[in-house]
Amino acid sequence: MLFFDANAVIGRDLNRHIVMNHEHFTTHEYVECADNAESLIDYMDACGIEKAVVWCRSMYDLAPDVGNKQMVQEIKKRPDRLIGSWTILPGITDKEFEAETFLKAMRKDGIKCVRAFPAQNRYLLNEVTMGDQLAAFEELAIPLYLSIQEGFEYIFSVLKEFPKLTVVISDTGCWSSSRYIYPLLHRYENVYYETGGFQEVFGYEQACSTIGCERLLFGTDFPTNSMGCAKAALLMANISDDCKEQIASGNLIRMIEGIRL
Amino acid sequence: MRLAGLDYQIIDLHMHMGSIYCMHYSLSSADDMSGYMDRAGIALSISAPNEDLFTMPQTYSMVEDAMSRYPGKILGYYSVNPLSHTNAEMLEEAFTRAPYAGIKVLPDYHATALDDAVFAPVMEYADKNHMLVLSHTWGTGAFNSAKQVVSILDRYPNIRLLMGHSIQGQVDEAIELAKTYKNAYLDICDTGRLNGVIEKMVKKAGPEKVTYGTDWPWLSPEYLVGAVFYARIDEQAKRMILRDNALRILKETCSKKLFETCSILRSAD
Numbered sequence: 001m002l003f004f005d006a007n008a009v010i011g012r013d014l015n016r017h018i019v020m021n022h023e024h025f026t027t028h029e030y031v032e033c034a035d036n037a038e039s040l041i042d043y044m045d046a047c048g049i050e051k052a053v054v055w056c057r058s059m060y061d062l063a064p065d066v067g068n069k070q071m072v073q074e075i076k077k078r079p080d081r082l083i084g085s086w087t088i089l090p091g092i093t094d095k096e097f098e099a100e101t102f103l104k105a106m107r108k109d110g111i112k113c114v115r116a117f118p119a120q121n122r123y124l125l126n127e128v129t130m131g132d133q134l135a136a137f138e139e140l141a142i143p144l145y146l147s148i149q150e151g152f153e154y155i156f157s158v159l160k161e162f163p164k165l166t167v168v169i170s171d172t173g174c175w176s177s178s179r180y181i182y183p184l185l186h187r188y189e190n191v192y193y194e195t196g197g198f199q200e201v202f203g204y205e206q207a208c209s210t211i212g213c214e215r216l217l218f219g220t221d222f223p224t225n226s227m228g229c230a231k232a233a234l235l236m237a238n239i240s241d242d243c244k245e246q247i248a249s250g251n252l253i254r255m256i257e258g259i260r261l
Numbered sequence: 262m263r264l265a266g267l268d269y270q271i272i273d274l275h276m277h278m279g280s281i282y283c284m285h286y287s288l289s290s291a292d293d294m295s296g297y298m299d300r301a302g303i304a305l306s307i308s309a310p311n312e313d314l315f316t317m318p319q320t321y322s323m324v325e326d327a328m329s330r331y332p333g334k335i336l337g338y339y340s341v342n343p344l345s346h347t348n349a350e351m352l353e354e355a356f357t358r359a360p361y362a363g364i365k366v367l368p369d370y371h372a373t374a375l376d377d378a379v380f381a382p383v384m385e386y387a388d389k390n391h392m393l394v395l396s397h398t399w400g401t402g403a404f405n406s407a408k409q410v411v412s413i414l415d416r417y418p419n420i421r422l423l424m425g426h427s428i429q430g431q432v433d434e435a436i437e438l439a440k441t442y443k444n445a446y447l448d449i450c451d452t453g454r455l456n457g458v459i460e461k462m463v464k465k466a467g468p469e470k471v472t473y474g475t476d477w478p479w480l481s482p483e484y485l486v487g488a489v490f491y492a493r494i495d496e497q498a499k500r501m502i503l504r505d506n507a508l509r510i511l512k513e514t515c516s517k518k519l520f521e522t523c524s525i526l527r528s529a530d
Contacts (some may be wrong), residue, residue, distance in 0.1 A: 175283065226456040226457070226458075237483070
């Protein structure tokens with residue numbers, strides 16, 4: 001079975017790592033990080049994970065423009081195994097993030113996915129502030145990763161304005177968030193659920209029977225979680241082998257192949 | 262499905278049971294627990310049902326029913342709420358009535374410090390009887406951080422104190438305590454998922470001080486089995502975490518009544 005991690009981080013934290021327990025409760029702890037692409041590949045190899053969609057910690061702790069540049073340098077080392085993602089900002093203040101310019105740069109540097117941290121970067125992820133970019137992402141099926149570290153309200157509100165947006169809900173923490181996430185999966189056909197923090201008891205069985213396995217993406221949320229956690233949870237789930245293969249890599253491959261950038 | 266190479270059964274020292282306000286999970290009864298244990302390869306668990314931790318007055322009906330219907334497979338913690346002002350007589354009556362494996366306290370959620378005077382009769386009873394005590398520990402706040410844990414370890418040397426979640430937020434302090442105090446143990450419940458933490462626990466505190474617990478049905482046992490299974494530690498250390506340490510602790514702390522009930526403890530003798 002091919003494992004394709006939908007969400008891993010390169011880079012060391014500014015401080016002790018923020019550990020998601022749930023959307024209103026984080027702690028800070030020391031975790032081992034992957035300083036660069038080579039180190040991340042070592043962790044992936046040790047756990048039997050072939051490929052990963054990655055982002056850089058400096059995008060969050062320092063600044064998106066700096067982290068995005070670092071991202072390009074890291075994925076260049078192993079383009080066969082690492083897929084890059086960039087963090088976005090409002091184009092009205094940060095010109096390189098204007099839709100046309102940003103998309104052109106994504107094409108040039110081989111970036112496939114984007115992330116938004118509106119609370120961290122102090123803006124609102126809505127039509128007023130980010131309309132051009134979100135409309136473009138929606139049209140081109142560019143996956144937008146949204147972390148529950150910034151809560152769920154902004155995810156509900158952006159999808160209300162852009163219902164066809166491809167959204168990957170990520171960094172879900174250890175407590176089950178199904179009461180938030182299942183309604184989104186039920187309502188919006190392009191919403192995906194990355195399973196790095198997915199610790200719900202009978203979670204895979206419940207998710208597959210409620211919303212199907214097609215929009216579950218195997219992820220690790222490394223280094224918050226060691227890579228083996230999510231892998232074992234999927235391998236040991238009582239669902240069909242076909243579903244496991246779709247979750248392990250098939251759904252993510254299909255999502256990436258669907259990008260019209 | 263079992264993970265290839267994991268050819269022994271696991272012991273889980275930190276389970277719950279029943280519904281809870283803050284999250285959805287589909288199955289949580291004693292029967293569900295028994296079935297889930299079979300599926301995850303868990304031979305023995307110790308449970309503190311949510312209804313004994315999150316409501317008053319406590320009835321202990323769920324845990325005692327589970328222990329009676331699944332003897333030697335589902336064991337129970339006697340859960341203490343500070344509002345119940347538990348004393349030695351109450352504990353003696355409970356441990357005579359049913360084969361409890363230990364005592365569970367939840368200081369953060371009960372907004373009462375682990376070293377508060379209200380817990381003193383409980384700790385004194387546990388100390389006198391060399392019992393297992395599982396305390397929720399967390400590195401934030403003033404109820405069950407390293408400071409309160411040290412206070413208990415200093416005062417009650419005969420208790421086997423299982424530091425639930427290994428004082429997440431102060432894991433380095435928890436590791437130091439496990440290394441320093443022979444009666445302090447690390448619990449990987451949730452905290453074991455953090456990258457590199459299990460390796461650090463084993464390296465610094467020793468593999469004999471690390472135990473497997475899951476919070477079922479709050480959290481998934483399989484997920485934490487993965488944390489141990491794929492950890493960069495040797496196979497013997499993995500087996501100690503997943504099974505052998507728990508067996509040793511239970512044999513050191515259990516009552517004669519529990520020992521007689523529990524075939525896995527007798528067979529490991």
